[in-house]
Amino acid sequence: MRVLQLIDTLDAGGAERMAVNMANALSDKIEVSYLCTTRFEGLLKEDLYNNVKYLFLQKKGTIDFKSFFRFYKYITKEKIDIIHAHSSSFFLAVVVSLFCRKTKVVWHDHYGNSEYVSKRPKLVLQLCSYFFSHSFAVNSALASWAKENLNHKSVSYLPNFVNLSNSAKLKTDLKGINGRRIVCLANLRPQKDHINLLEAFNKITSDFPEFTLHCVGQDFDDAYSKNVYELVTSLKLNLKVFFYGSCSDVSAILSACDIGVLSSKSEGLPLALLEYGYAKLPVVVTNIGDCNKVVEDNFSGLLVPSEQPNALSNAISEHIRNKKAAIEMGLNLNKVITNKFSHSSVINLILERYRTILTF
Structure with missing residues (x-):
């Protein structure tokens, strides 16, 4: 069996990390096992195993x-x-499959705005879905949406997973106190x-002045x-809140931190939450998407309503x-991740x- 993971970029996003994780695990x-990125490379390229064949297309536009x-x-x-086309890369996969009739297309839906999926543009996706052999969805809401809106009914929920062999060394200069x-x-x-997170963090600084907030992710x-x-700046948090952009040593950063937070108002099944669990971090996450399938409140973390900074600050x-x-x-939480969300x-x-x- 020869399987190619197709993704638009290798920036450090959830869909991109899953494409790399799948290529490596397979x-x-x-x-x-292959991985092809269509538009841009990125930090995650260095995470690919040596035995994964790699192709970069340098695609310039939708029609190239x-x-x-x-x-x-x-x-x-x-x-x-x-x-195996991830997110918006399905169009190229389908067009090529029309000329390579023995090649099957699997689509993987990582749509991050699953709380607002009813407003999702879908015409091109619906047309292309005639040619999908199967589609995976990262949470149950997206799976239900696919069954109702796409022109094929072979759909299943597939949870994100983490590669539990990740052992990167800390390269980022982390601020704050251990x-x-x-x-x-x-x-x-x-x-x-x-915004929700900053407002929540601001509320705890008077009681816990030594604590700092560290934001890792692409700007x-x-x-x-x-x-x-x-x-x-307006909250005068410049000496307490730090932004690092995309980092290649995420697992090492998490190991050097003490509490993991997600303050989202829309999610699928956030890979960050699984990575927090792998690092054995206590977590506070908003109760959206499939977060409650990972975190049991007061047992493997704390769940709070979205867009409520008071609830978030109280939980932290x-x-x-x-x-x-x-x-x-x-x-x-680490036990949950190991048992249900590891690559094995x-x-x-x-x-x-597959x-x-x-x-068929």
């Missing part, structure tokens, strides 16, 4: 005949059985709601990130005040689906 399970023919020739030469760091692993996008240098930085304060209980929750627990589901597709 590399010793199938004949050949040069990159299309290069991709077509590669699929033909390598005799790819399945193109034992007093709160981390948020999230790109600077509106659905991640850093898109847009109006949203400008608003985030302006709020940091609870972890700080009750360190012993917080540590126990982090250990409980998910990859067999993927392989089973085999079913290839028999």
Whole structure:
């Protein structure tokens, strides 16, 4: 079996990390595992295993005949059985499959605004879905949406997973004091709601002045990130809140922090939450998407309503005040991640689906 993971970039986002995780996890399970990025490379390229075959198309736009023919020739030469297209890369996968009739297309939906999926543009996706052999969704809401809106009914929920062998060394110069760091692993996008987080963090600084907030994730240098930085300044948090951009040593950063936070107002199944659990961090997360399928409130973390900074600050304060209980929750979350969201627990589901597709 020859399977190619297709993704637009290798920036440090959730869909991109899952594409890399899948290519790596499959590399010793199938004949050949491939990964192709269409538009841009990024930090995650260095995480690819040596036995994963890699292609970069340098695609310039939606219609790029040069990159299309290069991709077509590669699929033909390598005799790819399945193109596993992540997020918006489905269009290229479908067009190529029309010329490579033996190659099947699997689509993987990582849509981050799952709380607002009813407003999602869908015309092109609906047309292309006629040619999907199967689609995976990262949470149950997206799976239900696919069954109702796409032109094929072979849909299943597939949880994100983490590669538990990750052991990167700390390269980032972390600020703050050991034992007093709160981390948020999230790109600077509106659905991640850093505004909510900053307002919550501001409320705890008087009671816990030594604690600092560390934000790891890509800055898109847009109006949203400008608003985030302006709020940091207006709240006079410049010496307590630090932004690091995308980092290649995420697991090491998490190991050097003490509480993991996600303040999003929309999510699928956030990979950051799984990475927090792998690092045994006590977590506070908003109760959206499938977060409550990972975190059981007061057992493996604390769940709070979205867009309510008071609830978020109270939960963070609870972890700080009750360190012993917080540590126990982090250990409980780690057990959940190891049992349900490690690559070994998910990859067999993927392989089973691949085999079913290839028999038809």
